[in-house]
Amino acid sequence: MQTIKHNEKIWEATQFIMSAHLGQWYGNEPYWTHPFDVATFGKEFFGQEFDEDATIAALMHDIIEDTKHTRETLSDLGYSDIILDAVELVTKVKGLAYFENIQRIIDSGNRTAMMVKFADNYKNYTGDKSDWEPARREKSNAKYLKSMKMLAKELDVEMSDVI
Numbered sequence: 076m077q078t079i080k081h082n083e084k085i086w087e088a089t090q091f092i093m094s095a096h097l098g099q100w101y102g103n104e105p106y107w108t109h110p111f112d113v114a115t116f117g118k119e120f121f122g123q124e125f126d127e128d129a130t131i132a133a134l135m136h137d138i139i140e141d142t143k144h145t146r147e148t149l150s151d152l153g154y155s156d157i158i159l160d161a162v163e164l165v166t167k168v169k170g171l172a173y174f175e176n177i178q179r180i181i182d183s184g185n186r187t188a189m190m191v192k193f194a195d196n197y198k199n200y201t202g203d204k205s206d207w208e209p210a211r212r213e214k215s216n217a218k219y220l221k222s223m224k225m226l227a228k229e230l231d232v233e234m235s236d237v238i
Contacts, residue, residue: 084127088134091152095142102203106141109198110134117194120237125190132161133191139166157187164188165195177222181229193226197237 092107099106114133117125125133131154138144139162146159154162164180165188171179180188200219204212220238227234 082127085130085134088131092134092138095138095144099141106137109202110136113191113194113198116198117190120194120197121190124186125194128155128157129161129187129190132158132165132187133194135162136165136191136195138162160185161188161191165192173218174222174225177225181225186230189226189230193223193230193232196222196226200238 089107089111092110093105096106096110101109110133113136114130117133118130121129135149135154135158138149139146146163149159149162164183164185167173167176168179177192180192196219200216200223204215207215223237224234226232227237
């Protein structure tokens with residue numbers, strides 16, 4: 076099983092997301108645990124292909140969307156264009172429907188962004204929704220499953236390996 080190697084860059088990115096998402100929650104957990112879980116799953120599932128840049132992009136995947144930080148502030152902190160491009164691609168574009176955003180990621184051809192979004196959707200799909208109304212839970216899971224299938228096709232991933 077592949078796990079995240081905690082080198083200095085990944086440690087710094089983890090500290091950054093803990094600070095940036097301070098006060099935000101993902102269910103009953105501090106929000107930063109979600110991107111950390113996305114990065115961990117990405118590494119476990121994609122192995123060596125989910126390299127340091129992909130791991131940091133996974134850790135950062137909600138920063139632009141859910142905090143005050145922008146691509147420019149992340150660039151000023153020294154994050155590479157590979158990371159920034161992936162983070163920007165997985166950031167929802169307001170005005171586009173959910174699956175249009177997924178198609179935009181696919182159309183970019185950016186494999187790092189596709190792997191990060193696949194891992195994000197997997198964690199969202201499998202996350203605890205026990206306190207949700209059944210109809211909301213079913214609708215959410217159907218959305219994430221469809222998105223994972225779209226991304227899996229481009230990534231040459233067998234869904235039977237995931238679910």
